[in-house]
Amino acid sequence: MKILVTCKRVPNPEHKLKFGGGKIDLASASWQLNTFDEYAVETALRLTEAGKGGARSGEVVALSIGPKDVGQQLRGVLAMGADRAILIGGDDAALDAWAVARVVKAVVEREKPDLVVLGKQAVDGDSNQVGQILAGLLGWPQATFLASMRLAADGKSATVTREVDAGVEEKRVRLPAVVTVDLRIIAKKAVRAEGLAGADAEWDESPRYASLKGIMAAKKKEIKDVTLAELGVDAAPTMKVLAYEAPPQRQAGVKVASVEELVAKLHNEAKVI
Amino acid sequence: MGAVLVFCEADEKGVRSTSLPALTAGAALAKQAGGDLVAVVIGQGVAAAAADAAKHAKRVLVYDDAKLAAPLAETWAPQLVDAVKRAGASALLGTASSTGKDILPRAAALLGAGMASDISAVLGANRFKRPAYAGNAIEEVEIGGSVVVASVRQTAFAPSAGGAAGAVENVAVGAVDALGAELVALHATQKSARPDLSEAKVVVSGGRGMREGKNFQILEELTDLLGGALGASRAACDAGMVPNDLQVGQTGRVVAPQLYIAVAISGAIQHLAGMKGSKVIVAINKNPDEPIFQVADYGLVDTWEKAIPAMIAEVKKIKG
Numbered sequence: 001m002k003i004l005v006t007c008k009r010v011p012n013p014e015h016k017l018k019f020g021g022g023k024i025d026l027a028s029a030s031w032q033l034n035t036f037d038e039y040a041v042e043t044a045l046r047l048t049e050a051g052k053g054g055a056r057s058g059e060v061v062a063l064s065i066g067p068k069d070v071g072q073q074l075r076g077v078l079a080m081g082a083d084r085a086i087l088i089g090g091d092d093a094a095l096d097a098w099a100v101a102r103v104v105k106a107v108v109e110r111e112k113p114d115l116v117v118l119g120k121q122a123v124d125g126d127s128n129q130v131g132q133i134l135a136g137l138l139g140w141p142q143a144t145f146l147a148s149m150r151l152a153a154d155g156k157s158a159t160v161t162r163e164v165d166a167g168v169e170e171k172r173v174r175l176p177a178v179v180t181v182d183l184r185i186i187a188k189k190a191v192r193a194e195g196l197a198g199a200d201a202e203w204d205e206s207p208r209y210a211s212l213k214g215i216m217a218a219k220k221k222e223i224k225d226v227t228l229a230e231l232g233v234d235a236a237p238t239m240k241v242l243a244y245e246a247p248p249q250r251q252a253g254v255k256v257a258s259v260e261e262l263v264a265k266l267h268n269e270a271k272v273i
Numbered sequence: 274m275g276a277v278l279v280f281c282e283a284d285e286k287g288v289r290s291t292s293l294p295a296l297t298a299g300a301a302l303a304k305q306a307g308g309d310l311v312a313v314v315i316g317q318g319v320a321a322a323a324a325d326a327a328k329h330a331k332r333v334l335v336y337d338d339a340k341l342a343a344p345l346a347e348t349w350a351p352q353l354v355d356a357v358k359r360a361g362a363s364a365l366l367g368t369a370s371s372t373g374k375d376i377l378p379r380a381a382a383l384l385g386a387g388m389a390s391d392i393s394a395v396l397g398a399n400r401f402k403r404p405a406y407a408g409n410a411i412e413e414v415e416i417g418g419s420v421v422v423a424s425v426r427q428t429a430f431a432p433s434a435g436g437a438a439g440a441v442e443n444v445a446v447g448a449v450d451a452l453g454a455e456l457v458a459l460h461a462t463q464k465s466a467r468p469d470l471s472e473a474k475v476v477v478s479g480g481r482g483m484r485e486g487k488n489f490q491i492l493e494e495l496t497d498l499l500g501g502a503l504g505a506s507r508a509a510c511d512a513g514m515v516p517n518d519l520q521v522g523q524t525g526r527v528v529a530p531q532l533y534i535a536v537a538i539s540g541a542i543q544h545l546a547g548m549k550g551s552k553v554i555v556a557i558n559k560n561p562d563e564p565i566f567q568v569a570d571y572g573l574v575d576t577w578e579k580a581i582p583a584m585i586a587e588v589k590k591i592k593g
Contacts, residue, residue, distance in 0.1 A: 013406070013407060013542060013543070016409075017409050096387075097378070098387060101382070120524070123524075126390065126391065127390045127391075128374055129378040129381070132346065132374075132376075132377075133381060133388075135346075135379060136379040136381075136382025137382050140452065141347050141451075142454075144346075145371065145375070157453070159457065163371075164371040165372070165518060166371075166462065167460050167518065168459075169458075169459050170459070171455070171457060173454045174452070183510065183511055183517065184517055238386075238387030239388070239416055239417075240414065242413045243413045244405075244410045245410070245411050246409075246411070247408060250567075252569065252572075253571055253572065254571060255571075255574065256571055256572065259580055259587055262555065262584070263584060263588060263591065267591050270532075270570065270571075272532040272552070273499065273588060273591060
């Protein structure tokens with residue numbers, strides 16, 4: 001089983017954004033791997049393991065698009081256990097979902113993975129489009145917002161659950177396929193390859209930390225630099241951001257001393273009860 | 274400019290209320306684009322929804338077929354593409370529900386069209402406002418190309434009031450290829466008498482501080498007393514206290530009720546992204562330094578164990 005997993009760096013979501021001249025100033029941003037992509041890496045690794053710390057079978061290839069600095073995040077993914085990485089040079093701020101999907105499609109055509117795993121959205125752009133556009137362009141089935149995933153023993157299909165507005169949907173897709181992961185995917189028993197891991201296999205309820213051994217091993221693993229020109233992809237965005245602005249700020253209100261005061265204010269002042 | 278096509282989600286009774294704000298956004302865009310508003314309904318046994326959609330659009334295209342019974346992106350996205358061509362549409366809209374988020378980008382891929390997700394305002398035929406960075410930035414975006422796709426933030430537009438009498442056209446559905454995808458089952462959330470989270474006038478949400486799922490019972494009591502919907506923070510969902518479909522936030526549901534009561538929720542950025550648009554925000558938390566108090570109109574520093582039973586008693590007095 002060969003799995004391609006996409007990794008995007010995002011500015012630390014806990015830091016306050018700086019606005020200036022209709023733009024967001026990211027010059028001093030501290031970058032980290034998008035949380036959902038970290039979950040995607042964890043998912044891909046579990047699909048190649050017999051259980052926590054168990055034997056591995058298959059290959060996990062991490063892919064990112066961005067400037068040279070993204071090598072730092074990719075090195076972290078290799079330290080988690082991914083086998084190798086590909087870094088497509090580009091200006092990450094100038095890419096939209098379409099451009100990214102075209103790049104990933106070109107890499108899929110070269111690498112021919114059985115499965116592409118993505119985070120359901122990047123927490124900076126919040127677009128939630130790349131996986132679906134990629135699947136559409138490839139003509140592959142898609143399974144979005146996964147809460148769990150079981151890869152069939154023959155490696156030809158996967159059965160997943162997706163948390164949807166109406167409840168939980170169970171879907172089966174033929175491989176090759178594109179899947180995007182949601183929060184629950186890191187539950188202890190959420191992911192397994194039936195041919196590799198038994199029903200009792202479980203992992204920690206979080207993406208794994210890189211061990212010292214993993215960090216040492218990652219230094220020897222390959223990060224292949226590829227240019228957009230080599231890939232032959234036009235990465236011009238179809239969505240242009242004309243301007244950014246800060247949203248209207250809410251003012252902190254009053255502290256009340258008691259439940260009686262609170263309910264009286266909600267009833268008499270705010271008139272919402 | 275061409276027509277504006279709005280994807281209307283259907284249930285057995287009619288158009289889902291989830292889709293009504295997308296029809297409003299569609300009408301605004303049709304005005305900008307100078308084209309007609311056309312609705313599209315997909316599924317099996319959706320005649321009631323088609324008739325319902327005709328109250329909101331000039332024309333309704335209906336893809337009613339047993340092969341489309343399951344809401345699969347693989348089979349539904351091509352019908353949206355067919356509908357765009359049939360309607361001569363220059364825009365395709367739908368609500369950013371779990372169905373819309375799954376299907377619309379795939380349709381955009383098949384159309385070769387750019388897409389704006391989660392739009393909160395229509396500025397022009399291909400210009401929109403949308404939140405990014407967990408709602409901490411509002412982007413003004415322009416989509417290139419001859420067709421524009423957008424998903425609509427449900428709470429940013431009023432539900433369409435109707436009043437139209439559109440023509441319903443049943444389209445003969447051609448060959449359908451699910452590409453090896455199949456719906457195995459839908460385990461629906463137990464139907465409750467409570468309103469939908471995105472439409473409720475009151476939302477009561479619990480966070481990590483609730484500690485266990487069974488402690489949400491007392492929040493449910495308050496919720497029902499206020500006729501509201503129950504929500505939760507990502508931390509509470511992650512910990513498995515409540516199902517993920519109750520999650521309010523950047524990666525969950527976006528709500529904008531008249532009254533939002535945050536109980537034992539710290540107020541992480543990603544939670545605030547889902548509820549900052551509420552009219553009145555109440556925070557109840559034992560720690561006075563939590564960031565939730567910075568956005569709350571009324572803050573009460575107390576434990577939920579003490580505050581919520583007292584609040585239930587007080588509200589009962591008012592409600593008589």
